[in-house]
Amino acid sequence: MSPVTTSSSVKPRLAVIFGGRSSEHGVSCLTAREVLAAIDADRYDVQPVGITRDGAWVEETAQWDDLEAGTLPSVRDDLPGFAWERLREFDVVFPLLHGPWGEDGTLQGLLEMADVRYVGAGVLASAVSMDKPFTKTVFSAAGLPQLPYVTIRPWEWKQERERVEARVHALGLPVFVKPARAGSSSGVMMVDTWEELDGAVLKARDFDPKVIVEAAARGKRELECAVIQGLDGKPVASVVGEITVAQESSHEFYDFEAKYLDGTSSNVVPADISVTLSERIRAYAVQAFEAVGCEGLARVDFFWTEDGLVINEINTLPGFTPYSMFPVLWEASGVSYAELVERLIQLALQRETGLR
Template identity: 85%
Template sequence: MSLVNDPSPDKPRLAVIFGGRSSEHGVSCLTAREILAVIDRDRYEVLPVGITRDGAWVEETAQWDELEPGTLPSVREDRPAFAWERLRDVDVVFPVLHGPWGEDGTIQGLLEMADVRYVGAGVLASAVSMDKPFTKTVFSAAGLPQLPYVTIRPWEWKQERSKVEDRIRALGLPVFVKPARAGSSSGVMMVESWGALETAVLAAREFDPKVIVESAARGKRELECAVIQRATGKPTASLVGEITVAEESEHEFYDFEAKYLDGTSKNVVPADISVTLSERIRTYAVQAFEAVGCEGLARVDFFLTDDGLVINEINTMPGFTPYSMFPRLWEATGVSYTDLVDRLIQLALQRDTGLR
């Protein structure tokens, strides 16, 4: 039960927090710009709050001039400072933060301590979903199919490298090397020869000292499904979409540049798959949502391989521009971008803070 900060009787006070210290800072700014553009100012009193790359909280408009091609916006350091205490005067927060120090349970914990309602998953679900090895442990317990993987903890790479490399070699080539707690494919490399393994691990460790190495399946298609909660709390899944990368692209997989900078990726909605497979993916997506303990929204990613369907990961605050897969999936399912944003805010206003 919430002790303080009941929603205002007139217009609820909504803070949209974005930017942050992670490598996904620019993506967060893009998402915030689009969300702020569609929020009904007749229904909500809106307060945009930016977090700079250095962690300073500022009053930010999220209105950037025309961006150069291949660039992302950034929270401006010369904006007026924002006092954290002002969060206690807010009815609900939309934390549009991607990656560590935002999507990983940190901002959620701050808001829980302040007794402020917010959009999206709670502390535990956010933290687990941000950590790929922990997510896989939960998925395994839920009986969801996955690809083989190896976790490299910081001390293992320094003290037991040969043992770790033996475990990785058992996966066979090729493999994907990823930071354990990063998103948007930041720091991800595909390794096709063992001589390139160390370089890939060191590149991933630039983003996170903890690394995960996954088997790269053959005949892989990347499929995605979005999940939101209904007012009753029951989750429901969208249609299924597919990510494709243009054949002429220089990218071997759906990496950060392909996602956000050079326009070589394409979202196909709905995906060209059978009804049976679509229903299976939607069922798995809801199961993953519930297994992790998500709230509000999530996007669940899958691979369709030569050996069958496997789940890849879950994102508790997926990309949210009108061109991102999450809102496009809901638009194809019958929920507009504007309605989707409003539904998530209303859902957050209706739920209690604290233990739920």
């Protein structure tokens, strides 16, 4: 199918999907509220589509005016239903689902089967980027520097505990225990003593039966870079930013509460780093984008440690509130929030359906 072309009197139909079944449901809703407000209603016929925590599809409005401080919105389950088959009626879909069942290739696969254009990465890139161990395998093949890690599969933790623990202990303390396929630091715990390991694994498994344990970065600074494709398809990197957490806060690291709920984290854009380091990060960000076969957009996260620069992960559907790092980085790079949303929609409209 060729790219969409419409006459000046016909507006492309755009469906914006958000919410979902993952632990990042509320973050997705916040993202949707801001993206919908930025879309030019004079240019597009827009249909917001919410997915409840139980997986029901509804005609949501993404208007939550009564939110209390420190709380996140949810898709309401008392709204008219939306049959997903109706997505075939739309020219393009803008998925804003974070985490499993949306960012991991599942929704992308449905849209591919339905021959519907959509914003962002395809099935393979979405699935690989959502699964941290597989992401690391791809990054390793691409020659990108990383921290040592151990993957723990459910059967290994039950049947070969001693062998797995020995591999984890070889990483040294402290370590970070994470769900293999979750974002926004959900279920992440820093382990300072080996007595904490079992509880940390159990906590991570509340979010994902597969767990990853990573060596901690010594003296780390958390640096991030955003990537977006130009209309010619070539990926371009933004300026580099830094995430900081207030020293007086109770957070040991940049966790879910620090990111979204209590205001103890902040973005420093551009980061106070050398030009040489900035250019290296920007080059690595594009390299990571291409290594996983990403499309549209991504945010790539790094640690600058006592031992040098390492890549942490790639996020194919990053948070998109005006205060999220992805749009903030592009604002500092000369692309406004509204321009960013418009470019992503145009990229999707120009993209061929089928195998690419």
